[in-house]
Amino acid sequence: MTLCENSNCVPGFLLCLLFGVLPRVYSETLSLNGKWSLSNSNGSVLLPAEVPGCVHSALQKQGYIQDPYFRFNDVSYRWIAFDNWNYTTTFTVSTQLRSKQKVLLVFDGVDTIASIWLNGIGVGETDNMFQRYAFSVRDVLKDGDNVLKVSFLSPVLYASDQRRAHSAYRVPPDCPPDVQHGECHVNFIRKAQSSFSWDWGPSFPTMGLWRGVRLEAFDVLQLVLLSSVPLYSVSSSQWRVHVELHVDALQTTNGTISLSVPELESELIFQMQFLRGRTKKSFDLHINTSSEVKLWWPNGHGEQPSYLLTVGGFQDGFTILNTETKVYFRTVELVQEPVVGSPGLSFYFRINGKPIFLKGSNWIPAHSFQDRVTPDVLRDLLQSAVDANMNALRVWGGGVYEHDLFYSLCDEMGIMVWQDFMFACAMYPTDEDFLQTVREEVLHQVQRLKSHPSIIIWSGNNENEAALATNWFDIPESEKPTYLTDYVKLYVDNIRGIVQEEDQSRPFLVSSPTNGFESEQEGFVAKNPYDAHYGDTHFYTYTEDCLDWRTFPRTRFASEYGYQSWPSFSTLQPVSIEEDWSYNSPFFEHRQHHDSGNQQMLLQASLHFNLPNATDPHRRFTDTLYITQVMQAQCVKAQTEFYRRSRSEILEGKGGTMGALYWQLNDVWQAPSWSSIAFGGKWKMLHYFAQSFFSALLPVSFEDEGMLFIYAVSDLSHDLKLSAVVSVYDWSALDPVCTRRSESLLIPGGSAAAIFKQRVNPLLGGCGRCSRLTCLLAFHLEDSSGQRGPTNHHFLSSPKDAQGLQRPNITASVQEDKSLLTVTLHSSAVAPFVWLDVGNIPGRFSSNGFLMLSANTTVSFNAWRPTSAAELSKALAITSLADVY
Numbered sequence: 001m002t003l004c005e006n007s008n009c010v011p012g013f014l015l016c017l018l019f020g021v022l023p024r025v026y027s028e029t030l031s032l033n034g035k036w037s038l039s040n041s042n043g044s045v046l047l048p049a050e051v052p053g054c055v056h057s058a059l060q061k062q063g064y065i066q067d068p069y070f071r072f073n074d075v076s077y078r079w080i081a082f083d084n085w086n087y088t089t090t091f092t093v094s095t096q097l098r099s100k101q102k103v104l105l106v107f108d109g110v111d112t113i114a115s116i117w118l119n120g121i122g123v124g125e126t127d128n129m130f131q132r133y134a135f136s137v138r139d140v141l142k143d144g145d146n147v148l149k150v151s152f153l154s155p156v157l158y159a160s161d162q163r164r165a166h167s168a169y170r171v172p173p174d175c176p177p178d179v180q181h182g183e184c185h186v187n188f189i190r191k192a193q194s195s196f197s198w199d200w201g202p203s204f205p206t207m208g209l210w211r212g213v214r215l216e217a218f219d220v221l222q223l224v225l226l227s228s229v230p231l232y233s234v235s236s237s238q239w240r241v242h243v244e245l246h247v248d249a250l251q252t253t254n255g256t257i258s259l260s261v262p263e264l265e266s267e268l269i270f271q272m273q274f275l276r277g278r279t280k281k282s283f284d285l286h287i288n289t290s291s292e293v294k295l296w297w298p299n300g301h302g303e304q305p306s307y308l309l310t311v312g313g314f315q316d317g318f319t320i321l322n323t324e325t326k327v328y329f330r331t332v333e334l335v336q337e338p339v340v341g342s343p344g345l346s347f348y349f350r351i352n353g354k355p356i357f358l359k360g361s362n363w364i365p366a367h368s369f370q371d372r373v374t375p376d377v378l379r380d381l382l383q384s385a386v387d388a389n390m391n392a393l394r395v396w397g398g399g400v401y402e403h404d405l406f407y408s409l410c411d412e413m414g415i416m417v418w419q420d421f422m423f424a425c426a427m428y429p430t431d432e433d434f435l436q437t438v439r440e441e442v443l444h445q446v447q448r449l450k451s452h453p454s455i456i457i458w459s460g461n462n463e464n465e466a467a468l469a470t471n472w473f474d475i476p477e478s479e480k481p482t483y484l485t486d487y488v489k490l491y492v493d494n495i496r497g498i499v500q501e502e503d504q505s506r507p508f509l510v511s512s513p514t515n516g517f518e519s520e521q522e523g524f525v526a527k528n529p530y531d532a533h534y535g536d537t538h539f540y541t542y543t544e545d546c547l548d549w550r551t552f553p554r555t556r557f558a559s560e561y562g563y564q565s566w567p568s569f570s571t572l573q574p575v576s577i578e579e580d581w582s583y584n585s586p587f588f589e590h591r592q593h594h595d596s597g598n599q600q601m602l603l604q605a606s607l608h609f610n611l612p613n614a615t616d617p618h619r620r621f622t623d624t625l626y627i628t629q630v631m632q633a634q635c636v637k638a639q640t641e642f643y644r645r646s647r648s649e650i651l652e653g654k655g656g657t658m659g660a661l662y663w664q665l666n667d668v669w670q671a672p673s674w675s676s677i678a679f680g681g682k683w684k685m686l687h688y689f690a691q692s693f694f695s696a697l698l699p700v701s702f703e704d705e706g707m708l709f710i711y712a713v714s715d716l717s718h719d720l721k722l723s724a725v726v727s728v729y730d731w732s733a734l735d736p737v738c739t740r741r742s743e744s745l746l747i748p749g750g751s752a753a754a755i756f757k758q759r760v761n762p763l764l765g766g767c768g769r770c771s772r773l774t775c776l777l778a779f780h781l782e783d784s785s786g787q788r789g790p791t792n793h794h795f796l797s798s799p800k801d802a803q804g805l806q807r808p809n810i811t812a813s814v815q816e817d818k819s820l821l822t823v824t825l826h827s828s829a830v831a832p833f834v835w836l837d838v839g840n841i842p843g844r845f846s847s848n849g850f851l852m853l854s855a856n857t858t859v860s861f862n863a864w865r866p867t868s869a870a871e872l873s874k875a876l877a878i879t880s881l882a883d884v885y
């Protein structure tokens with residue numbers, strides 16, 4: 001029964017005074033985190049182990065194994081995941097805790113197949129890394145020592161047993177490609193799919209208690225979960241916060257509940273009855289229409305204000321519930337509607353009614369051993385995303401549903417999250433046991449995460465629609481219906497069903513890439529899920545010239561694309577020895593998990609750059625690492641700029657691109673990959689480039705049959721009158737040969753338009769003795785107040801053909817003023833891709849990998865630990881393109 005609603009009735013704190021509400025201890029918690037002991041199946045290994053943690057981390061910490069990431073250890077330590085392991089701890093409980101009516105043994109994450117024994121009695125079993133488990137144990141606890149044992153089965157053997165038991169038909173793929181040195185049948189176990197190896201990662205099938213363990217004891221009732229999802233009604237122009245309380249009541253309990261957002265003067269107080277057992281109660285707290293609700297915006301589009309929602313519950317003068325949570329207000333729509341001049345449908349996100357271009361990348365697990373993903377690791381990576389002007393990340397479906405902190409940080413930083421469910425690049429079984437564990441996983445994750453405004457979409461899987469449609473696994477045509485039925489059963493009937501029941505506040509997409517509504521029309525598996533007229537696309541090519549924009553799909557939304565590079569020497573050095581330091585070493589072969597990846601990088605680089613040929617082998621080696629990063633940065637830049645300039649154009653029915661999420665942001669270990677941030681946090685050249693190519697205002701160039709175009713791309717909310725300024729430089733001189741300026745043009749906020757158009761030959765002809773081989777272009781946008789946005793450049797030929805490009809003999813001096821470290825560079829010539837490397841001093845430069853067009857440039861270094869000008873100066877190495885020739 002509702003006593004009153006909104007602010008014109010009795011506020012909660014007054015209610016406390018009126019009813020004389022007192023806090024009473026109804027619940028007790030005992031953390032079981034910390035030191036446990038760990039043993040293998042025959043008892044030959046016995047050691048202390050940290051919880052949360054995993055077997056590999058414990059073995060390394062106790063000196064049983066070396067760093068698993070060192071050299072070939074991923075293969076040397078395969079045996080670990082073939083054994084069964086026991087985690088054991090002994091604890092005592094207070095009489096106060098034991099006197100409670102109910103005691104739960106709670107595991108926030110068990111990896112993965114385990115049976116749980118308390119004082120020798122089996123209390124539960126687990127089979128899903130992505131669930132939370134709670135077992136009732138009150139009657140098993142005793143005075144004195146209690147012994148808790150968690151027995152893990154080898155995930156590799158379990159997966160292969162499950163595969164064997166599934167005799168009716170194959171569920172491919174059986175095994176990963178040999179080049180990945182991985183384990184088989186990962187699709188039969190609900191565990192991070194990349195933990196059995198991936199094309200960027202090692203095989204470490206972990207086992208352990210990867211999140212917290214505790215006892216929760218209580219009388220009367222316990223709040224199991226609180227969620228709050230703001231919903232906006234267009235018809236009444238009113239917000240309401242949909243609040244759900246999941247309560248475990250030990251007896252039927254009557255109470256007075258209060259919900260309030262004090263800052264918005266909104267409150268709801270009512271009588272409530274909780275029936276015995278676990279129940280979910282839902283309430284709508286209507287927000288006063290007179291209150292001005294401040295909205296949550298993606299990074300670059302506004303602030304991320306939050307409000308506090310407080311929840312109280314009182315019974316007979318005692319507090320039975322007392323908690324608070326943050327609420328952020330925003331709406332999200334995925335717009336798929338007819339497009340003028342196109343046979344397809346649009347595909348873009350509207351946040352708070354505003355169409356937003358998603359700029360960002362794809363997130364993979366930050367470590368093979370999740371216990372090492374510390375708050376600092378998460379914070380640094382997400383801050384790096386924001387610092388590169390990203391507003392979105394896709395949590396890819398082959399890893400894990402991330403830690404709570406990940407999403408809280410995304411909320412605070414304005415990073416929109418495209419959240420996949422954890423299924424990737426495979427078919428999956430759909431027997432009842434498998435479906436049941438998936439249903440519980442999905443329910444748990446949606447309930448855990450739905451209050452986060454950062455999550456703007458749920459997506460069923462990674463590339464499984466495409467895998468079926470384009471037959472990755474050579475499934476005979478006659479057997480295809482079985483797999484189609486399984487596909488719909490898993491992602492549509494089960495996962496989508498649960499998500500839509502639990503969360504109406506954001507869209508659900510069955511797969512990525514997909515044609516969205518069009519895929520649904522075609523029975524959820526479209527003939528061509530990569531169709532650029534619909535939905536999102538993933539696009540990879542390694543052989544075609546990455547600087548030729550004609551090769552890119554003019555898609556509605558690019559959710560994956562990318563090129564590999566090697567990390568810097570300082571990232572590789574700790575996990576290798578001298579004999580590994582050459583591009584063709586066995587170590588370099590071993591670390592490369594993508595077939596022919598090392599050759600593809602050089603092939604792509606050689607299209608535009610001379611490959612390093614220094615006589616000193618170590619120099620040639622580090623130069624080669626450098627050139628792979630130059631190539632990757634240029635390739636992803638070219639493709640991203642193509643997507644950004646395509647936002648306002650529909651050509652031959654295609655375009656209107658509204659998202660560019662390159663593959664991939666981060667790394668799981670020190671290896672070649674598509675990442676822009678190397679393992680350990682060091683920015684590759686690509687990440688520095690992303691700062692520019694994702695900036696809110698960007699000039700983009702391209703040529704079409706000899707015509708040079710410059711587009712102004714704006715993600716701003718307001719219109720700007722801009723002109724483009726194009727300077728022609730000679731490769732052999734530091735001052736521009738000539739400069740051209742376009743007429744000024746009104747560029748509406750949230751659009752891209754051609755601002756400069758001229759044929760290249762007359763442009764050069766009017767500019768001294770310039771030719772395509774001797775000159776290059778630099779350009780920027782200006783309004784009446786001066787330059788707006790970054791300077792960009794346009795090569796008129798491949799840099800390897802450039803005439804006049806010289807070694808620039810760059811000299812540097814490092815200064816320290818208070819705590820600000822700056823590096824001043826002096827160059828004698830135009831220098832492309834100037835790369836400053838300070839080895840393993842952690843931190844980043846304000847700019848790096850840049851084109852140096854003036855004699856002097858100063859950049860600052862933001863150090864992530866205390867350092868000095870002297871240390872920096874000693875470590876500093878500078879490379880530019882001509883230095884590697």
Ligand code: BMA
Binds near residue numbers: 199398462463538560
């Ligand atoms: C896509 C991703 C990943 C993979 C990447 C690079 O397929 O979804 O599975 O790592 O491309 O190959």
